[in-house]
Amino acid sequence: MVIGLARGNSFDALFQLGVALAVGSIPDALPAVVTTVLSLGTVAMARKYAIIKRLSSVETLGSTSAICSDKTGTLTMNQMTVTTLVLPGASYHVTGHGYSTEGDIKRVAGEGATDLDQVLLPMVLCSDASVQEGKCVGDPNEGALVVLAIKNGVDINEIRLLITRVSRLYAVT
Numbered sequence: 001m002v003i004g005l006a007r008g009n010s011f012d013a014l015f016q017l018g019v020a021l022a023v024g025s026i027p028d029a030l031p032a033v034v035t036t037v038l039s040l041g042t043v044a045m046a047r048k049y050a051i052i053k054r055l056s057s058v059e060t061l062g063s064t065s066a067i068c069s070d071k072t073g074t075l076t077m078n079q080m081t082v083t084t085l086v087l088p089g090a091s092y093h094v095t096g097h098g099y100s101t102e103g104d105i106k107r108v109a110g111e112g113a114t115d116l117d118q119v120l121l122p123m124v125l126c127s128d129a130s131v132q133e134g135k136c137v138g139d140p141n142e143g144a145l146v147v148l149a150i151k152n153g154v155d156i157n158e159i160r161l162l163i164t165r166v167s168r169l170y171a172v173t
Contacts, residue, residue: 080144101150120149
């Protein structure tokens with residue numbers, strides 16, 4: 001307790017911890033100690049307006065070492081946008097936002113002609129996503145790639161009818 005007070009911790013918290021550790025030295029009291037510590041943590045989180053409904057979310061957050069965020073709308077609007085396309089020998093800038101099919105693909109670096117359809121067709125064919133009225137139906141990442149193909153003039157519905165999928169592999173985890 002002396003070390004905790006020297007570090008600036010409150011007396012109440014240290015006292016509760018001391019009692020919990022004393023009671024916890026007896027194996028029968030372990031569930032009571034764990035419940036007490038978890039309830040104190042929940043109260044502290046509730047004071048900061050952070051309440052989590054599922055325990056699995058807390059476990060995931062506890063093992064997180066970095067939280068990445070961006071300002072492109074992925075987190076706030078659940079939309080992804082391809083802004084740059086880099087290929088061997090060429091780089092392209094993509095205009096437009098979200099799942100809007102309005103925008104262009106402009107070469108910003110590299111020389112020679114590159115047929116973007118050879119790159120964009122596999123993106124469409126391996127994707128289950130579609131874009132309808134500015135909304136993505138399916139995975140947001142796949143939706144961004146489908147929008148990229150549409151911006152290049154690829155008719156995704158026609159391509160998917162002409163080239164049918166033979167099989168699909170599912171990842172087993």
